[in-house]
Amino acid sequence: MNQTPEKEKGMSFIKKAGKWAPLVGGAWIVLNIVVPLALLRIPAVQKYLVVLEDILPFDIPGIG
Numbered sequence: 001m002n003q004t005p006e007k008e009k010g011m012s013f014i015k016k017a018g019k020w021a022p023l024v025g026g027a028w029i030v031l032n033i034v035v036p037l038a039l040l041r042i043p044a045v046q047k048y049l050v051v052l053e054d055i056l057p058f059d060i061p062g063i064g
Contacts, residue, residue: 039045
């Protein structure tokens with residue numbers, strides 16, 4: 001009952017962050033997993049990566 005305003009404000013921030021967590025997590029998954037996998041399915045991107053691999057002066061393990 002005798003809580004200070006700082007504690008109430010801090011709890012409010014935690015509750016607000018909890019509401020945003022699924023949205024931020026979903027956005028992170030989409031940006032870091034779904035978008036790159038979708039880009040790799042585009043033939044123009046695949047051709048660009050093949051050309052880029054030939055241009056690089058060093059070997060990347062797992063490619064080619």
